[in-house]
Amino acid sequence: MDLNKKKWQWALLLFLAFIWGTSFILMKKGLESYTNNQVASFRIFFTFLFFTPFLFKRIRKINKKNILSLILVGVIGNGIPAYLFTKAQTQIDSSLAGILNSLTPLFTLIIGLIFYKSHFKLVNILGLVLGFLGAVGLIFQESTTGFKIETSGYAFFVVAATLCYGVSVNEIKHKLADLDALSIASLSFMIIGPFAGLNLLFSDLQSSFATPNAIHNLIFILLLSLFSSVIAVVLFNVLIKYTTAIFASSVTYIIPVFAMLWGLFDGENILFTEILWILVILIGVSLVNKKKLIDV
Secondary structure (H helix, E strand, O other): OOOOOHHHHHHHHHHHHHHHOOHHHHHHHHOOOOOHHHHHHHHHHHHHHHHHHHHHHHHHHOOOOOHHHHHHHHHHHHHHHHHHHHHHOOOOOHHHHHHHHOOHHHHHHHHHHHHOOOEEOHHHHHHHHHHHHHHHHHHHHHOOOOOOHHHHHHHHHHHHHHHHHHHHHHHHHHHOOOOOHHHHHHHHHHHHHHHHHHHHHOOOHHHHHOOOOHHHHHHHHHHHHHHHHHHHHHHHHHHHHHOOHHHHHOHHHHHHHHHHHHHHHOOOOOOHHHHHHHHHHHHHHHHHOOHHHEEO
16 A cells, blocks of 8 residues: 555545544444443543553653653543543534534644644635535435534534644644654553543442443443544554645545445435535545645
8 A cells, every 4th residue: 555646545534434434323332331431531541452562662762852742642632532522422413523523624724824834725725615515514414303502512522622633633744753653643542541541440330330231332432442543543643644634634524424324334315415415525625635736
């Protein structure tokens, strides 16, 4: 796989969208037995355990130049969003979470311009707008519950999470270029993993394990950690290094497409308008990935 070629960059982007497209379902399954705090803590702690075998050779890579960036990526890029998303999903549906998750590329662009001195052309901004409109259109097409005014305040937890992602993506792209993707992922979770484990110890695990299907739902959280955190985070870091920050973050535009395809697999139909929204998303992402027109 040569990630200097666009076809492989697209392949990796689509694979990431496929993996992350299942994360909302897995979080909801976990929340059936565990609190939002416990689901997030289990996710982070399991991820830390998965990465532990890779730490022995990589811990020596930590130095004065990258320690603050690794802390930033660990806490802001992985830790805080995990708790914000599970908190939000106690009150809002996956459709609304999907719409708001699509703000990630926009925040990546804005933060890159203000704090990291990134430069983008008008065509790239047009791509961001098209991708976001396509994602919103597709999710509205799929949504049956709509917005609930009484719980809309929880939507700000997702907005805050996407803002955190925007900071983390830029930090990886501009400050951690000398570290490989696996090192960034394993070292950043080494920083937050033990704290998540301590948080679990001080939570009411006994009551959670006493709920129906507790072990079954814990397995869902384990899968969430393995696929959406371990595998996806490493591959996402790889994509950031070989492309641009906003192209990598545009994976959030494609996640609703795979959510729709899961529905097709479950016996639902695809409408012609849904195909049009998918085309809008793909056109938008292709404009974002115009390397000759992007200076980052």
